[in-house]
Amino acid sequence: MAHEMVYGTWESSVQKLPKYLGALQKYNPGTIVEWQHKARDTSTGAYVIGYVLWAFQPCIEGxxxxxxxxxxxxxxxxxxxxxxxxxxxxxxxxxxVLPLAFAIVDEESLLSWKWFLRQLSRHIIRGRRGICLISDRHAGITRAVRECLDFVPPNGVHRYCLRHVCSNFNSKYKNVVLKDHCWRAGSEYQIRKFNRTMEEIKKHSLEAFQWLDRIDKEKWTASHDGGWRCGILTTNMSECINGVLKGARRLPLTAIAEMTFQRSVHYFRERLLGCTGFELVHDPTIRISSRLGRNETTRIHDEMDWAQRRARQQAQQRNSSTQSDVPVPGSQD
Structure with missing residues (x-):
């Protein structure tokens, strides 16, 4: 296939991945790479990759x-x-949105999520308290979170994505009106309005009301959240990164890792341009000011250029002082 000619096969990409991630660590100090291998392949003697996580230093510091x-x-x-x-x-x-870390696992399970959350605690959170983790209601995540102290009160909290709650709710009851009420109940910031919406759900379906009532209100409603969510009700942040990488998900592993690096670099470049107001172009001696609306040329000078400019300035100063000492014809003492 054409993409195999460009990116290689899955098997060859897996062999190249350690070398590529090692190069990222070498030339981008502070980049984190963690591996979790399975048992050796009895036929080849090589390790079988179970999980791998990588996080770029600017993202960690950011x-x-x-x-x-x-x-x-x-x-x-x-x-x-x-x-x-x-x-x-x-x-x-x-x-x-700021991407923080990426990982490849063989499956979404309790073990893989526990490993992933441990790496986040160790390399990203680093003892920071008061973290709110938002996720869907995947059984592996919910069980793994309970075993990770960084996301258990008083260190932090775990919250559910409201969109996933509404999706699960609609899959069970298949009623657009009830789904709208579910979203409204979860997004209300006042308890009295939440209670009023829940009463409307109860009038439509007692079973639907009981299904929602069994979920811890702190985990899916803004009214009972206590301010941990900062107004963020869904996992759109991470899903946004998923959308950006959608095309890369058909590629081999090394190509996926390379794409995450390129996208992260693009993110920081765009944020830099947004702060400075300058648009970078290929010529390193030229920059275009978007604020002033005109080209502004600058030259990158090394020490020799600086010395030459300084010598010219001193010569001009000597010439100007010499000319000022010459008497002007017709002048009086």
Missing amino acids: FQHCRNLISVDGTHLYTKYKHKMLIVATMDGNQQ
Whole structure:
């Protein structure tokens, strides 16, 4: 196939992945890579990859200046091997999504989520307290969170994505009106309005009311959240990164890792341009000011250029002082 000619096969990509991630660590100090291998392959003697996680140093440091909020999500890889990609993201003070870490696991299970959350605690959270983790209601996540102290009060909390709650609710009762009421109940910030909406659900269906009432209200409603969510009700942060990488999910592992690196670089470049107001172009001596609306040329000078400019300035100063000492014809003492 054409993409195999460009990116290689899945098997060859798996062999290249350790070398590629090692190069990222070498040339991007602070980048984190963690492996969890399965038993050796009896036929080849090589280790079989179970899980692998990577996080780029600028993303890790950037999280220290973001909200105490992270969103995790898992998605399928469209390959002959049924691996999953796990993504964690946060949001900065400018309402921009910041990717934090990526992982490839063989399946979404209690073991894989426990391993993933442990790596987040160790490399991303780093003892920071008051973290709110938003996820769907996957059984593996909910059980793994209970065993991770960073997301258990008083250190942190776990909250459910309201959109997933409404989706599960609608899958069971298949009623658009009830689904709308479910979303309204979860997104209300006042308890009295939440109670009123729940009463409307109860009038339509007692069974639907009881289904929602069995879910811990702190985990899915804004009215009982206590302010942990910072107004974020869904996992759209991590799903946004999933959407950006959708095309890469058909590629081999090394190509996926390379795509996450390129997208992360693009993120920081765009944020830099948004802060400085300058648009970078290929010529390193040229920059275009979007604020002033005109081209502004600058040259990158090394020490020799600086010395030459300084010498010219001193020569001009000597010439100007010499000319000022010459008497002007017709002048009087």
